[in-house]
Amino acid sequence: MREKGTPRTHATLTPPCFRVKPRFLGVSLILLAAGSASADDSLFFAGAEVCPRDIIDVPEIVNDAAGLDPSTQETILESDSIDSPDSSTLVLKGDAQVIQGPQAIYAQEIIYNKDDYTVNARDDVTIYTPGGDKMEAANLVLAMDTFIGQADEVGFQTGSRKTKKVKKRLMDSGDTRQGSFGLDGMEDASWFSDDSVFGSQSVFESDSLFDEDSDEDSERVPEGPPRADMRGEAERMYFEGQDRQRLETARVTSCPEGQDSVMLTANEITLDHASGVGTGKHMTVRFFKVPIFYFPRATFPINDERKTGFLFPSIGSTEESGTIIEVPYYINIAPEQDATIYMRYLSDRGVQVMGEYRYLGEEYDGIFRAEVLPGDDIYGDDRYAIGYDHSHRFGDNWDAQIDVQDVSDTEYFDDFSNDIEISSSSFLDQRAEVNYNGDIVDFGVSVVDYVSIDSSFDDNFLPYGRLPRVTLDAESPNDFGGPFEFGVDSELVRFSHPGDRFDGTRLDATPYVSLPLENVYAYVTPRVSMRYTNYALDNVDPGEETDFSRSVPVFSVDSGIAFERDTTWRGRPHYQTLEPRLFYVYTPKEDQDDIPVFDTGEGNLSNISNYFRENRFFGADRVGDENRISLGVTSRLIDSDNGKERMEAQIAQIFFLDDREVHLDPNAEPDTESKSNLLGEISVDVTNDWEVGGSVEYSYEESEVEVFRFDTNYNPDSRRNVELSYWYFRDSTEQIDLEATWPLANRWQFGLEAIYDLEESEALYGAASITYDACCWAWRISGQQRRHQDAEDETAIFFTLELKNLGKFSTLY
Numbered sequence: 001m002r003e004k005g006t007p008r009t010h011a012t013l014t015p016p017c018f019r020v021k022p023r024f025l026g027v028s029l030i031l032l033a034a035g036s037a038s039a040d041d042s043l044f045f046a047g048a049e050v051c052p053r054d055i056i057d058v059p060e061i062v063n064d065a066a067g068l069d070p071s072t073q074e075t076i077l078e079s080d081s082i083d084s085p086d087s088s089t090l091v092l093k094g095d096a097q098v099i100q101g102p103q104a105i106y107a108q109e110i111i112y113n114k115d116d117y118t119v120n121a122r123d124d125v126t127i128y129t130p131g132g133d134k135m136e137a138a139n140l141v142l143a144m145d146t147f148i149g150q151a152d153e154v155g156f157q158t159g160s161r162k163t164k165k166v167k168k169r170l171m172d173s174g175d176t177r178q179g180s181f182g183l184d185g186m187e188d189a190s191w192f193s194d195d196s197v198f199g200s201q202s203v204f205e206s207d208s209l210f211d212e213d214s215d216e217d218s219e220r221v222p223e224g225p226p227r228a229d230m231r232g233e234a235e236r237m238y239f240e241g242q243d244r245q246r247l248e249t250a251r252v253t254s255c256p257e258g259q260d261s262v263m264l265t266a267n268e269i270t271l272d273h274a275s276g277v278g279t280g281k282h283m284t285v286r287f288f289k290v291p292i293f294y295f296p297r298a299t300f301p302i303n304d305e306r307k308t309g310f311l312f313p314s315i316g317s318t319e320e321s322g323t324i325i326e327v328p329y330y331i332n333i334a335p336e337q338d339a340t341i342y343m344r345y346l347s348d349r350g351v352q353v354m355g356e357y358r359y360l361g362e363e364y365d366g367i368f369r370a371e372v373l374p375g376d377d378i379y380g381d382d383r384y385a386i387g388y389d390h391s392h393r394f395g396d397n398w399d400a401q402i403d404v405q406d407v408s409d410t411e412y413f414d415d416f417s418n419d420i421e422i423s424s425s426s427f428l429d430q431r432a433e434v435n436y437n438g439d440i441v442d443f444g445v446s447v448v449d450y451v452s453i454d455s456s457f458d459d460n461f462l463p464y465g466r467l468p469r470v471t472l473d474a475e476s477p478n479d480f481g482g483p484f485e486f487g488v489d490s491e492l493v494r495f496s497h498p499g500d501r502f503d504g505t506r507l508d509a510t511p512y513v514s515l516p517l518e519n520v521y522a523y524v525t526p527r528v529s530m531r532y533t534n535y536a537l538d539n540v541d542p543g544e545e546t547d548f549s550r551s552v553p554v555f556s557v558d559s560g561i562a563f564e565r566d567t568t569w570r571g572r573p574h575y576q577t578l579e580p581r582l583f584y585v586y587t588p589k590e591d592q593d594d595i596p597v598f599d600t601g602e603g604n605l606s607n608i609s610n611y612f613r614e615n616r617f618f619g620a621d622r623v624g625d626e627n628r629i630s631l632g633v634t635s636r637l638i639d640s641d642n643g644k645e646r647m648e649a650q651i652a653q654i655f656f657l658d659d660r661e662v663h664l665d666p667n668a669e670p671d672t673e674s675k676s677n678l679l680g681e682i683s684v685d686v687t688n689d690w691e692v693g694g695s696v697e698y699s700y701e702e703s704e705v706e707v708f709r710f711d712t713n714y715n716p717d718s719r720r721n722v723e724l725s726y727w728y729f730r731d732s733t734e735q736i737d738l739e740a741t742w743p744l745a746n747r748w749q750f751g752l753e754a755i756y757d758l759e760e761s762e763a764l765y766g767a768a769s770i771t772y773d774a775c776c777w778a779w780r781i782s783g784q785q786r787r788h789q790d791a792e793d794e795t796a797i798f799f800t801l802e803l804k805n806l807g808k809f810s811t812l813y
Helices: 412-416 608-612
Strands: 010-013 075-079 082-087 089-100 103-113 118-128 133-141 148-163 223-241 244-253 264-273 276-288 290-301 314-318 323-334 337-348 350-360 364-373 383-394 400-407 427-437 443-452 467-474 485-496 504-515 524-539 547-560 563-569 572-587 628-638 645-656 678-685 691-700 704-717 720-729 733-745 748-757 763-772 777-787 792-801 807-810
Touching: 075 082, 118 148, 133 223, 276 443, 276 792, 314 807, 383 412, 485 733, 547 777, 608 628, 608 645, 608 678
Parallel strands: none
Antiparallel strands: 010 075, 075 089, 082 089, 089 103, 103 118, 118 133, 133 148, 148 223, 223 244, 244 264, 264 276, 276 290, 314 323, 323 337, 337 350, 350 364, 364 383, 383 400, 400 427, 427 443, 443 467, 467 485, 485 504, 504 524, 524 547, 547 572, 563 572, 572 628, 628 645, 645 678, 678 691, 691 704, 704 720, 720 733, 733 748, 748 763, 763 777, 777 792, 792 807
């Protein structure tokens, strides 16, 4: 015992004499931290103020050396007394310490052998590792040269530190949502899976394979004390080399200290840091001490790399399919490739196999999905869904996309999807395209076809397939010189249809020349073009014409001027603009009654931009006879300090100088109105968190409002969001759409979605949810009502339980 005032005895050894290995646990035991669910999918929402992570108590001298290589640091031995019974042994007693940079061993007694580099510590042994881990043990025996030894009655915390920089690496995220096939790039809908201790998986969420925000030569710079990712206990820990430990009778959890509601226990756990894989024997997942899953043997990740293995299963039931059990298996093929296979048992239908393969490169990414249900016992036939989505960039100018989807039958999504957008859709697109975008020329080749998934529609209701479509647009270069600009927009399409309608090829080309006259506050742009279209039809009735063409000249003038004034809004300096616009277009009438309609529709005037188009039709099959003037005024309110637009208001009106006789239907009567409806639109940032917008379309002929829209979005933070939309169409639809999520308390969250038809006084869709976040586990119960294609409503209740960093248990509907 050292007398009061007597300095502690200490010795300093150079690094070659005492080489404590860089890590005792390395990144070990991060099985519960690896591959956590993404914020989008996770039920966890409570912030650090509600669910703080445990801070690992690291001595200041060790914490200050974080990030340093221990082998380059001097070794300090310190205790109340130091004895040397022989030339090779040092005995440290009383608050003994062995410190080497960011790692240290503390105990009441430490025996250090300088010849064989053996440490024998007992009584209140504490070990700190360079990575921020902490272990407490009754005793420790460790051969430092071979890193072989053992510790008894071990309690441990594994930690991670915040860093200022990271080395360039492949981009990973914890987003593990898997979905049934959607209509836009196979968006996810209902497949259940999540990262788990038995197989972490990650979505590649960057367009580039590499994190371009990181510095190639940068290093991790730790800051602040380490925070615990996981903690646990083991009756004994064996050190089996530099990168391998084995735990006997172990308990681990990612819950904070004092909460043991989620616990993983095993007879034996082996941690192999070289491969990043842990192996457990007789592993059990316990929830409030109740065993909910047992695995005789399982492997799991112990770092932030993806690992091959089983994901947590899900169990549920539906009225149509009976009991459902789904087991996912994740395959980490390569850093830029992975796959997931799902085995789903449906008691009333059979066994369904689903799979997903994903890949990512610096210039490309893609996903392939497939579902197969052989011999559906209810449907009476084989059923499947398949899809492939790929995007590719070739240098700076070329890109390509493929998005193909197919299903076995029109009832597939009604039976296997709980997403309203999927189940209420009528067809799937199949498309592939290659595009070139240059400074002078834009070129594209695409093929598009459609598959019906609505049993109430026959093939005649499907859109025409475009097999193929070729576009070529060119314009004069910026440095061409002279006052004129010229160019051509062209398209060649082969239209094909599976129904009784005829097929055909259409060539459409529009050469043009314009004279832009502009300065900083005004512009006038006259433009002359010639719309040439040629048709070659197949499958027409005998005696009918198969080849014909059409040429229509178009003249337009677009002009505008901008005024500004300084003003203030909400106490801040702003400037307000007033931007009148006048647009005139003249197109002579051309008889087009014999021309087929492949892909053309008559544009509505519910959008201000449509008031300033040369052709009132969308598509090349009709060129409208036009002699009209469009007037519009736009006013913007812009923050003088940061340039943010706080308000935009627009109003537009068309004045027709002649009747319009060209229509899609040859039997339609001419339009004789002298002016269009008056359309106004406005959007306002009331505050930084609150946006309000709307539009109104007023009919002079009916002296009534034809269309009215109001929408608002309030989003002050990630837990508070309200989106409300109201639509009114005279003699048609009056509808309210609501989507909201709002905290009821620190740990409680409420969600609501609704689509309500005021005209029919009925709900078209509704969903509500309650979520509770208990920090290391969370649950959500939600209800959904949606309408099937047969107009029948289906109500379902969903329950999801998520164990933090382990996985989810979910009902399936």
